[in-house]
Amino acid sequence: MNAPFNREFYLILNVAVGGTNEYFPDGQCGKPWTNNDARSANTFWNTKDQWYPTWNYPETHQSAMKIDSVKVWSLDEELQFTQ
Numbered sequence: 001m002n003a004p005f006n007r008e009f010y011l012i013l014n015v016a017v018g019g020t021n022e023y024f025p026d027g028q029c030g031k032p033w034t035n036n037d038a039r040s041a042n043t044f045w046n047t048k049d050q051w052y053p054t055w056n057y058p059e060t061h062q063s064a065m066k067i068d069s070v071k072v073w074s075l076d077e078e079l080q081f082t083q
Contacts, residue, residue: 005072015065 020035032047033040044051056062 011070011072013065013067013070 020040022035026034033043
């Protein structure tokens, strides 16, 4: 049985901002927040005048999130991820 996937369902695809996991090093590429910023998402939004013009939106869709594929995994009986 494929429950609950045998019924219509929705996936939420999210682009998170203000990450503090050191994936984007501090002080590079115009990053307006730091990895130890407790309000990094707020700092990101409050500096939108710096980064928003680089998106070229709505003139172009160069900054649009484009989904190439979506994969869904389920847990097998041994709690290992399988595709």
